[in-house]
Amino acid sequence: MLPSGSSIVNPAYFEALTAKIGRTQTCEELQALTAEAFASITAMMDGAGSQMAIIKPILALLTAPEANPTAILTWLTSFITLVLTPYVKPFATYAATLAEVVVLVAVVEEAIATKGASFLECAVSIPSLPAIPV
16 A cells, blocks of 8 residues: 555556557457556546545645634644644645546557557547546
């Protein structure tokens, strides 16, 4: 298991996938590989998105209220700095992860289109990916 906040994207997977796409021999093989790859990518993106959804409400707590006595404000600021901030770090990692996946998926999609064009009457259906939560 990766430490909290570390990247879960493996660019080597996308490189190997792109190479495997280039080695497909039939349209059917390309379609099966596409479906398998996008199921895996969707699962990874859903996992990152669900973690972001869990963390997102905490983001609102990173700003202390303005109209409180100094002691409460100091406590809230300390709570934010020492407790909440470490819990929110993975949000940035997941956001960067999903951005990296989107770029790598574009390369995979291009490889699928290029390889599909090399087969007669080949129309490969590329599944849609989940929306990135913002």
